[in-house]
Amino acid sequence: MLPKPTRRTALKGAAAAAVVVGFDPVGRAWAVRGSSGPFDEVPPLDGTLLTDDASRDAAADDYGHIVHRRPAAVLRPGSVDDVVAMVRYCRKRDISVAPRGQGHATFGQAQVKGGLVIDTATLDHIGAVKNGRVTAGAGVRWSTLAQATLEHGLTPPVFTDYLELSVGGTLSVGGIGGQTHQYGAQVDTVTELQVVTGAGEFVRCSRQRHRELFDAVRAGLGQCAIVVGATLRLVTAPERVRHYLLPYDDLHTFLEDQRRLVEDRRFAYVEGQVQADDTGAFRVYVLEATAYGPPAGPEPDDEVLLSGLRHDPSGVTAEDLDYYAFIDRLGPVVEQLKEAGLWDYSHPWLNLLLPGDEAERLAGNILAGLTPADVGPAGVVLIYPLQREELCTPLLRMPHDPVPYLLAVLRTCPPEDQETIDRLLAANRVAYEDARDCGGKQYPVGSIPFDRADWRDHFGALWPFLRSARHRYDPDGILVPGQGIF
Ligand SMILES: Cc1cc2nc3c(=O)[nH]c(=O)nc-3n(C[C@H](O)[C@H](O)[C@H](O)COP(=O)(O)OP(=O)(O)OC[C@H]3O[C@@H](n4cnc5c(N)ncnc54)[C@H](O)[C@@H]3O)c2cc1C
Structure with a gap:
């Protein structure tokens, strides 16, 4: 399970647009004066919601430096509950949401104009290495994960060429490397995912449980759920x-x-x-x-x-x-x-x-x-x-x-x-x-x-599967618009 820090609410950088005047215990929301922005009634959070220019500008860029879409806010979740709370909040208000790992996409895939970017870097927990498996938060970088498992003589079987990518970021695309001919892609080495769906539900999914969701999230380009953690198979590491x-x-x-x-x-x-x-x-x-x-x-x-x-x-x-x-x-x-x-x-x-x-x-x-x-x-x-x-x-x-x-x-x-x-x-x-x-x-x-017709062609026979999973798990279609699929 991922760690859950003490509950505390923070709204940072809102001063430019709004003044936080106090927490309303009845409405369970921050009361804000002078804002007409979409985040004027955020629920209590363990982490931080940033609305300052620097945070929003950073989230409007990526490794490609080609596409720039500015979100209205950036969430640094202090817990999985924060992700659930903010997805539900955004869903009610029809605000788009995109998780962002290390921002190494090249064409705006993790960007969302006027919406919420969830910076997963704070979901950085690594669980115990047990029975040849490890559970890692979505924001853990593969370099950190490898160092942790190598202490036990074990390693994830497949790596991308560059290790400073997030677990959630590569599992949402696939994760291909020189070991793929032996072990498949990184997504093939996952035994369980912990996700928050576009409907705001926390679900554990695997081959045995919620198989449809498991298949829709792995290499699913963030269209059905946000990965908050993943359990991965490990193999013996060479010295x-x-x-x-x-x-x-x-x-x-x-x-x-x-x-x-x-x-x-x-x-x-x-x-x-x-x-x-x-x-x-x-x-x-x-x-x-x-x-x-x-x-x-x-x-x-x-x-x-x-x-x-x-x-x-x-x-x-x-x-x-x-x-x-x-x-x-x-x-x-x-x-x-x-x-x-x-x-x-x-x-x-x-x-x-x-x-x-x-x-x-x-x-x-x-x-x-x-x-x-x-x-x-x-x-x-x-x-x-x-x-x-x-x-x-x-x-x-x-x-x-x-x-x-x-x-x-x-x-x-x-x-x-x-x-x-x-x-x-x-x-x-x-x-x-x-x-x-x-x-x-x-x-x-x-x-x-790429346009929508290209995506339909890309998914081919699996297009009906993805469309129906999207409908089921992200019924309001708020997740990851930067991919341009729906
Ligand atoms: C230098 C470099 C080398 C690379 N080498 C390889 C390689 O060898 N093999 C390979 O396969 N790829 C490689 N990549 C590509 C890389 O795997 C992808 O771009 C990956 O998505 C980047 O991870 P990120 O954490 O930066 O994700 P981001 O760029 O932050 O996000 C990418 C996409 O995933 C979504 N996403 C992010 N986190 C989550 C989450 N927790 N849940 C659901 N969706 C999420 C985002 O919304 C976005 O659509 C490389 C990239 C770089 C920059």
Whole structure:
């Protein structure tokens, strides 16, 4: 269970719009003078409701720096009860609500104009590690969670490349990483969710209890409920890993070898990058593969692990790393980007899931047209295969192919360069349509202009399921308008 601090009410920053004159015990609300805003009768809270400009401006931005929608208030919940109380409050008044984890969406997905943003960072409780499981508040970052479980020699099985994302934020999209071919996405490792529905009800759901809600929330883009906590399956953590970078000079061999590795599962982790050569052409392919050592696997043996692969043997690098240093290897890079001011660039990201049998053609077309300017000074291009049989979460939409490929063109450009942002968004749309026409999907963490018809197409056969779950669990349709689905 998540902690419940002593009950106390705070309304901060309201002075600009209103004066709090006291608590009305009969109406159980703060009496406010001089406000015509939507939050003039908030219920008693354990946490804080912020209406000051700085808090609202911060919630009107995200890692993309492309979309800006200003909420009327930001809730820092002091308890799950606060989330319940404010969802009920907003529901009565037809105010939209969006939970926000670490704000690393790129296209306004956690923003809500004139509504309430719930900053989940205060839902940061981590429960005991017991029976190979742990329960974490939605606002816990994966870095903190990993450090806590590693004290017990255990680890969540799947990580995103960057660990400073919230548990609730990645479970609402899926959470894909180099271990996905072995364990599915992060949503596939959840055994129970604790949620507050759009109707303002606290519910525990799992495969056994409230299955429909469980399936509607995992990778459900926040459309039916707010995740307040999650119970996750853990696996034995290795102490050290061997991390290989294997260069290739042609896309076909690179993709084939990647596929071979996810099929024979000799590595715990498989990803890959495409880099520009000296002429600016994206045709340097680097397969990234990691073997886990004891107690999660045998001592890594180069001969066994690399046998049959067709990389350029002269350019191989192999590095033995402490497990946490491996999963957090982007951490130091991010610090450098922050120091260089590049972390604050715009991120008009393109994230696609390609059918395996079309991956070479579709990725080849995108890469052939790509220039360093389309990726920007801090951008990266990733491509790696997944195993469809491990991906069991219905709303995490995948191409119908046993080995789909994730292609991520993680673009960066100066936030004031609107012309380039518009050009890259248009290019994202074109790439999406090409992929879609061959059975591809978007992985919805990026910046692809999408309308309601696109969403219906995206969910396909599961659209009636999502629509009916939305109707049932968020009957007034107040949750997460920034996704643009309903
Ligand atoms: C540097 C970087 C690297 C990344 N690498 C990967 C990767 O390797 N693999 C991968 O899969 N993704 C990756 N992502 C994408 C990331 O997983 C998603 O953008 C994720 O949603 C961000 O989490 P957040 O806590 O910042 O969520 P936010 O941006 O705050 O929210 C994202 C969406 O989820 C909703 N949401 C947030 N919290 C909750 C909640 N508690 N309940 C219900 N809905 C909620 C929001 O309303 C919003 O719609 C990366 C992102 C960045 C910036």
